[in-house]
Amino acid sequence: MWETIEVTKREHYAIVTLNRPDALNALSTQMAKDIIAVMDELSKDIDVWAVVLSGAGERAFCVGADLKERKSMTKDEMIRQRELFCDAFEAVVRFPKPIVAMVNGFAMGGGFEFALCCDMIVAAEEAFLGLPEVGLGIIPGGGGTQNLPRIIGKNKAKELIYTGRKISGQTAFEWGIANKVAPRGQLMEATADLIREITKNAPLALQQAKRCVDLGVEVDLTAGMALEAEAYNRCLYSKDRDEGLKAFNEKRKPNYQGR
Incomplete structure (x- = not known):
């Protein structure tokens, strides 16, 4: 290819x-x-x-x-x-x-x-x-x-x-x-x-964590904290977050889908 x-x-x-x-x-x-x-x-x-x-x-x-x-x-x-x-x-x-x-x-x-x-x-x-x-x-x-x-x-x-x-x-x-x-x-x-x-971790969370680190080091702490809060909320409303919490409570390996 x-x-x-x-x-x-x-x-x-x-x-x-x-x-x-x-x-x-x-x-x-x-x-x-x-x-x-x-x-x-x-x-x-x-x-x-x-x-x-x-x-x-x-x-x-x-x-x-x-x-x-x-x-x-x-x-x-x-x-x-x-x-x-x-x-x-x-x-x-x-x-x-x-x-x-x-x-x-x-x-x-x-x-x-x-x-x-x-x-x-x-x-x-x-x-x-x-x-x-x-x-x-x-x-x-x-x-x-x-x-x-x-x-x-x-x-x-x-x-x-x-x-x-x-x-x-x-x-x-x-x-x-x-x-x-x-x-x-x-x-x-x-x-x-x-x-x-x-x-083994949630792909959307990995992407948001990477975004926070890469962009956060270029800005002041206040702006970095705001960036992190925004990224956290993106993860919070994902299906992977629901699956992660459910898997934790059921004591099993999560089945993440990247959504």
């Missing part, structure tokens, strides 16, 4: 795989188009409550922009591609459902930024993550200068951005960039465990 992406659906979640392993899953023009289309489709799929974003093969999650593709592009073409890339990053960061990056190998430049656009990161111990853009005369352009400081603070973020240094999956975990770390052979299991822990 998509040229550069594979989508595999499991119970209540989908695995979105960047599928250009021969190019280390580098971000091409077509991949950006595919990411935008996939995120839009999955946002509307009521059977998908969460998403795992991964990279094909064992070597790389995504090594950033496909510089070979850019070699033959004019400046105008690069500018248009850049606008498309921004839309692709925006499609991930604004995805309304929980999305977890499963970083199996190199996540460099835009690849690292795609992971940072997700809600959480599960990294292989063997993975390497970095933002090397300043060494190419540019800066991170997929939210790296914005998302990374929000996760680890300004000084640590500046250290990684100014030096272009790569860090391991283990270091990413120790710095608070990755939520979990595992040997590569156990990475899928570790990620699936986290996703199952998430998707």
